[in-house]
Amino acid sequence: MTLTIAPPAALAHPGAPATAPAVELDAADQARIVAVGTAVPPESYSQAELLDIFRIEDPRIRSVFLNSAIDRRHLTLPPTGADGARVLELQGALLAKHKAQGVDMGVRAVQTALKNAGAALSDIGYLCCVTSTGFLTPGLSALLIRELGIDRHCSRLDIVGMGCNAGLNALNAVAGWARAHPGQLAVMVCAEACSAAYVFDGTMRTSVVNSLFGDGSAAIALVAGETAGSVLPAATGPRIVKFASCIVTDALDAMRYDWDSAQDRFSFFLDPQVPYVVGAHAEPVVDRLLAGTGLRRSDIAHWLVHSGGKKVVDSVMVNLGLTRHDVRHTTGVLRDFGNLSSGSFLFSYERLLQEGVVQPGDYGVLMTMGPGSTLETALVRW
Known part of the structure; x- marks a missing residue:
């Protein structure tokens, strides 16, 4: 395919003013990031280990892995078969992995973020979950609410399929909710089980993808306003x-x-x-x-x-x-x-x-x- 690299002028919105309006840099009602927490699977592998595990001998593919600027990745690999080789999962098994890993990592990331914020599960008023490595209905937010015991009246949002940029798309929505509900705690969690989203066919296209991604989850807690009733008044x-x-x-x-x-x-x-x-x-x-x-x-x-x-x-x-x-x-x-x-x-x-x-x-x-x-x-x- 041929991609077009648009010149900077192409970014201007047709209705954009010639001079951008002034932005208040320290408004009291702005949402504030008060804590972060991360989680990964327990198993990690070097790129060389992965090449050996999957018995990859093609020098072109080995070069992609070993020249990726990546030393290690946390992954949930397929099970080992009778011959010692990895048994590649079918789509159903990959979706099950996405669900299991998404919930496990998401729970741990949220717990860490709340601990770092000095907040409790009962303080969460809004939960936004982001993922692109599988499909769930009900979404990850519902599963985390059940797993963590979050108030079932908690407002929630699932952002699915937007890919690597989605963390900031979600942060925009979460910050907006926090500003509309000053003093209340909003939590965003990104849970990506990338080892549940792969194809192993020996081509360079899939090998580049397989050399790159790892599993991980990150959560942040936000609160807006300076109201006395905030769950985190000293945030x-x-x-x-x-x-x-x-x-x-x-x-x-x-x-x-x-x-x-x-x-x-x-x-x-x-x-x-x-x-x-x-x-x-x-x-x-x-x-x-x-x-x-x-x-x-x-x-x-x-x-x-x-x-x-x-x-x-x-x-x-x-x-x-x-x-x-x-x-x-x-x-x-x-x-x-x-x-x-x-x-x-x-x-x-x-x-x-x-x-x-x-x-x-x-x-x-x-x-x-x-x-x-x-x-x-x-x-x-x-």
Whole structure:
């Protein structure tokens, strides 16, 4: 397929004003991220171990795995057969894996986030669940409410199938709910069992995908307002100032997860041109994010970019003029976990907090990229 890399001018909305309206950077009613929690399966594997486990000898495929900038990934591998080889699951088994792993990881991520926030399950007023590695009805939110014993009157939302960018799509919705319900706790959880979404056919197309993704879940807790009745009256953490999005409709088929009749299962397609499409649109969408704030890119102290893959990260770096230090957590998460889909940027956010370098007044940009092709961004301020 041929992808079109649209020029920056193509991003302008026909009705957009010539001068962006001023944005209040520290409004009291803005939603604040008060805690994060992550979870992964207990088993992890190096890329070399995976090549040996699946008995992959093709030098081209081995090169893809070993030059991916990924050291280890947490995965739930297929069972071992009588001959010692892995028995590849049928679609039904993959959906069962998605459900089991999604619930297990989601529960643990939510519990950790609440513990870090000093909050209880009974404090949750809104639960938003994000996943793209399988299909469930009722959705993951209903399963987590039952598993955790969350109040059955809790408002909830399931975002399914939006891919790696979906964490910020969901955060936009959750922040909106928090602002509409000041003082109440909203929780977003991304649960991606990527080992439940694979095709193993020996082609380079599927091998690139199989070399990249890992299993993981991340949850964050939000609260808005400064009301005395807040469940977290002393909450600290960055305020969410603004969001900006861009969907490159000319590249709608560049990343997709759809039915593969030849393999009798769902299969993820990733066009080799994706890194360059994403990179070409990173600058204009960040400019749109900062429009009206009086901020320049040089004012951003912290960049938390989706760990989409080595070429994706490099392309974003080049187009935004970022340094290796700017994306140290992005590349560190890629190295240690692989691409965790929608929750990747929250693993980077967790590492930033653990680093202890954030200062009051610092600005940060969150960025995710995924099918559409889509770029999502958020501006936050500590």
